[in-house]
Amino acid sequence: MQIHLIATGTRMPGWVEQGYDEYARRMPPECRLQLHEISAGKRGKNADIARLTEQEGRRMLAAIPKNTRVIAMDVQGRGWSTEQLAQQMADWMQAGQDVALLVGGPEGLSKECRERGQPGWSLSPLTLPHPLVRIVLAEQLYRASSILKGHPYHK
16 A cells, blocks of 8 residues: 655755654555655745635546545544544555545645545644645554554554
8 A cells, every 4th residue: 555645835945844754754655655746836925815725736647546545634634543543544444545645834734635635634733734734644644554463653
């Protein structure tokens, strides 16, 4: 199984790339994590944010590989404990289907992405900066995989 992290934004700060890469590298081969960066629209003083978010959403949806289960990362989604995430991963692996996690830009995901990515998953009721979400997701996916493997990381 492969997990596709489809995220809005390119050219992340070094600390974001380092954090993400560290946990993505640790993922077991049977559950690889692949980042797909989607370019964000140019935001300025008079930018049409709704239009930009819609365009970003179209690019995200186009990046989803065929036959992939889609989950929208959304503050309105359901929260999972780490143990529940481990069970979700076990279910995903059992189904033999790749998974795509959609992470929006500064304004979140488009309506179309939220609808396509049901059920939604919320990391927290807090609003997290989208670059930080990449690291938190990668770490939690690694932590969940360590639970499934019986590795002591989750102590």
